[in-house]
Amino acid sequence: MADLNPEIFNLEVTNHELIKLAYDAYLANSRSSHAKTLKRGEVRGGGKKPWKQKGTGRARFGSTRNPIWRHGGVAGGRTGNENFTKNLSRNAKKVAVMQALSIKNTDKSIITIDSLGIKDGKVKEVLATLKKNGVTSENTLIVVPEKDALTLRATNNIDFVKVVRPTFLNVFDIMNADKIVLVKDSEAQLENWLIGKENA
Template identity: 30%
Template sequence: MVECVVKDWEGQETGTASLELKVASEENAAHIVHRALVRQLGNARQGNASTKTRAEVRGGGRKPWRQKGTGRARAGSNRSPLWRGGGVIFGPKPRDYSVSMNRKERRLALRTAFYSRSEDWVVVEDFGDKLPQPKTKDLLNAIARWGISVDAKILLIVSERNENVYLSARNVPNLRMISASNLNIHDLLTADRLLVTSSALQKIQEVYGD
């Protein structure tokens, strides 16, 4: 179980929150998280890179010059991989990069990754009502009051999307906002700090606390 301090909009401590999730054992944690990360990055690849072999390149049917007597190296086609405009040797072809992983393993990896970042959590009260209209400057000031550098790569986790919070956050280049039910390994591992609302923490416990 992890106990963490909850801060209000002004940055003052107002209480504590706890989270208890089943995570992978210490000797298996790095392996299963790595597998989940490789799976996510692989599944995101389109895999549509394609080059033509010498058989697929247009032209090259006629022998460029006779076999002997010219003093030049023998050549059978001007679409040889050795020629400019020729085919490509061992070039990429369309392929599927997707990796399969059991659902239970994926969820275990996600819980383990989130739990491992507990020292980087900043838990705050829901602040949607503090932004009656979209205001990026007000959100940045609040982030600074919560003790997070505005230059850090921040992952904002909310229970459900609030339009004013979203519009205030989208102009910050190093801030990414996701909902608690859509967590993913890559965002959890690449962020410098995790800014989590108290309701999002409860939702994570409900969704992933199996």
């Protein structure tokens, strides 16, 4: 197993709040708005005034679809256009990823391998490589330098495996993984993204 860069994998984790913020931001940004209520103008019916304006002693109403009526519209309900997005700066995301990786490295949950042993794009090839490195049925995050067709074909049907490229790593996937497998060359890309001069 190769030595991991201490600037990324051996940081003193002092900002748990940032990790939590990045975790929540991932969930919020994955959320889509589906719920929608009908306003008074969208509810079927209610076109006729329920009673005349004056002389009945009752409160004046122009429609039976008033929000305070039974079967009326909803005031202040969901529109279906809610924006749940939470923004983090690029630097904050990188710091959060490095601190999350440091937590996993401290827990001895990160391993490095030369390759996934994929020749024909078979699931059994990946499973054999993982088993050889002590990974069986745990939630496993595999970081690869490139997601080629063979890699995707060999891993798509393994329910406990998720494959990502280094620049797509996020706190949510890192913290939910029982094991993180770094394939050769992915660590170099990770270093270039997190502490290198080039922007991802």
